[in-house]
Amino acid sequence: MKYALIILSCVGLAAPTFAEGDIYMGQKRFTICRTCHGTDGMGLESVGTPRLAGQKPYYLKRQLLNFQSGARGKTPGDDFGKMMRPMAMTLPDEQAIDDVIAYIQTLSAD
C-alpha cells in the first residue's frame, strides 16, 4: 500500500504541466494560426507550414519559446522562421502558450 502511494505520487509528478491550459481561450488564440497552419492545424504546403495537430505538447511549447527567445526565426536566411517569430510573439505569457497548445491537442491527430 505504501509503495502504491509512492508510485502514484511519481505519476503525479510526471504529469505534463499543460493540464491548466484553457481550450476555449486557446481556440480564440488559434484563429490567427489557422491562416498559415490550416483550419485543422495540419500545415499548408502552399505556405510552407508544418503540421501542429498531433505534435507532442512539450515539443510545441519548446518551439514556441524558441521563437520567442529568437533561438529560431532570427538567423539570416531563416525566412520561414521569420514568418513564425512574430506569431509566437502574439502569445503574451506562458498561460497563453499552454492555452493554445491545449486547443491544438483537440485537433485531429491523424
Ligand code: HEC
Ligand atoms: C504567417 C504565417 C504563420 C502564422 C500566422 C503562424 N505560423 Fe507557426 N509557423 C509558420 C511557419 C512558416 C513555420 C515553420 C518555420 C520554420 O520552417 O522554421 C511555423 C512553425 C511553427 C511551429 C514549430 C513547429 C515545429 O515542428 O517546429 C509552431 C509550434 C507554430 N508554428 C505554432 C504556431 C501558433 C501557435 C500560431 C498562432 C499563434 C502560429 N504558429 C501562427 C508560419 C505561421
